[in-house]
Amino acid sequence: MNRAQLAGVAAITVTSLLWGTTGTAATFAPDAGPLAIGAAALGIGGLLQALIALPALRAAGPVLRRHAGLVALGALAVAVYPLAFYSSMHLAGVSVGAVVSLASAPLASGLLERVVEARPLSRWWMLAAGLGVLGSTLLCLSTAGGPEEAGLATPAGVLLGLVAGLTYAVYSWAVHRLMSHRAGRAASMGAVFGAGGLLLMPVLVLTGASLVASTPAFLVAGYMALVPMFLGYLLFGFGLSRVPASTATTVTLSEPAVATVLAVVIVGERLTPLGWTGLAVICAVLVLLALAPATAPATSPVPAPVPAPATASAPAPPRGTRNAAPQRHDTENSFPGA
Numbered sequence: 001m002n003r004a005q006l007a008g009v010a011a012i013t014v015t016s017l018l019w020g021t022t023g024t025a026a027t028f029a030p031d032a033g034p035l036a037i038g039a040a041a042l043g044i045g046g047l048l049q050a051l052i053a054l055p056a057l058r059a060a061g062p063v064l065r066r067h068a069g070l071v072a073l074g075a076l077a078v079a080v081y082p083l084a085f086y087s088s089m090h091l092a093g094v095s096v097g098a099v100v101s102l103a104s105a106p107l108a109s110g111l112l113e114r115v116v117e118a119r120p121l122s123r124w125w126m127l128a129a130g131l132g133v134l135g136s137t138l139l140c141l142s143t144a145g146g147p148e149e150a151g152l153a154t155p156a157g158v159l160l161g162l163v164a165g166l167t168y169a170v171y172s173w174a175v176h177r178l179m180s181h182r183a184g185r186a187a188s189m190g191a192v193f194g195a196g197g198l199l200l201m202p203v204l205v206l207t208g209a210s211l212v213a214s215t216p217a218f219l220v221a222g223y224m225a226l227v228p229m230f231l232g233y234l235l236f237g238f239g240l241s242r243v244p245a246s247t248a249t250t251v252t253l254s255e256p257a258v259a260t261v262l263a264v265v266i267v268g269e270r271l272t273p274l275g276w277t278g279l280a281v282i283c284a285v286l287v288l289l290a291l292a293p294a295t296a297p298a299t300s301p302v303p304a305p306v307p308a309p310a311t312a313s314a315p316a317p318p319r320g321t322r323n324a325a326p327q328r329h330d331t332e333n334s335f336p337g338a
Contacts, residue, residue, distance in 0.1 A: 008242025011235040012251045018232040020258025022224055023094035024266050026086060029210075029217035034090040036207040038082030040221040042193075043200030045229025046078060050194025053186040057194075060187035067181055071191045074174030077167040078196025083203065085164040092157025095269055096140050098259035100158050102252055103136030104165030105172075109249040112173045125246060128288045132253040135281030139260050142275030171196070172245040179241055189237040250285065257282045 026037050050057065057064070064071055089097030106129045113119045171192060178188035211221045240248055257279045263269040 004242045005247075008239040009247070009251055010239075012239035012243070012248050013254060015232045015235040015239065016252040016255040017258055018228040018235075019252070020098070020255045021262060022086075022228050023089045023098055023259045024262040025220050025224055025228075026089065027094070027267050029214075029220040031213065032210040032217045032220070033207055034086035035083055035203055036211055037221065037224065038086040039200045039204035040208060040211055041086075041224035041229045042078060042082040043197045043204050044221075044225035045233060046193035046195075046197025046200070048225070048230045049233060050190040050197065053190025053194070056184050056186035057190050060183045060191075063181055063183045064178070064187065064191050067178060067183070070174050070177055070181075071195060074171045074178075074192035075195030075199060077171035077174065078193055079199035081164055081167040081171065082200070084160045084167065088157045088160035088164055090157070091153045091160065093154075093269060094263040094267055095256070095260045095275075096154065097157055097161050099136045099140045099256040100161030101164035101168065102249075102256045103133050103140075104162050105168045105249040106132060106246065106253065108166045108169035109172060109246045112169060113244065113246050116173075119244075121246060124288065125250070128285050129246075129250050131281055131288070132250055132285040135278040135285065136253060136256055138278030138281065139256060139275050140278075142272040142278065169245070169249055172240065172249055175237065176240050176245040176248075185237050185241045189233060193233060253282050253285055 022041065026032075026034070029037065085097070085101050088101055091097070092100070110121055110125070110129060114121060175188045175192050178191070179185060183191070208221075211217050236248070239251075243251075260269075260275065260279065
């Protein structure tokens, strides 16, 4: 990786550390349901993203209007993600919910890039993704049963975790594509997350009374909206402008590791030696991603992606053979379709 890509990986790693605190933070507001927590965290955080991006949104208005379908797709994914994510952790436990959500995201992201953009993924990336899924699976298997895992709660939590992973991959890809269409990092993040935040406002109105019923719940909601969501997604957008979405979602596999450690130390969930092995594997994934390329070199022109409502107006230009360095993801406007 070159310097710009390393900076992107570093920013997304810090983001994942911040995101890893959300499940544990939510346990300090037990009377607030997962829908209220999710709507407050990403709803308010998304609107703040749009607020600070207003100048960029005005400047990028024509580009965003041309790709309104892509903005809408990303916004819908942003709205669904926190509701599924926090519900998954509520039903299956912090460790399992975070692990399933984040472990499934790289697979969905890689599939999007491969099918829609016809981008070949390198063997190194596939190895990193496979190891990440393995490590996360070990974490999931190692989590001891508890009250939250009785009956159908855990299967339902796992299913919602898969939904969260898919929607996370979709909005990461949508933001990345908007950047490739020269919308700019701030405008891309502001448009997708601002619109997603608006979609979450009705949910917050209907469920948010518990967040203002007590000081701890209010502080938890404020922390998650301002730190992991607002600050975290600023760093996430910075990282997405330097690495492809498939790499970004793979780097965030460190989030379930952080969530698991905090769940063990603070919440009281138990972790077996198998789980600690999973943590070590996830650490190895981060090292591998820092040293290896994310995408395979193109050896022949790649056809335009399959038309879809979000991207049909912007077919990718043909790509020719390129050298190993510098790679195509160095800058914000060097992605496919730029």
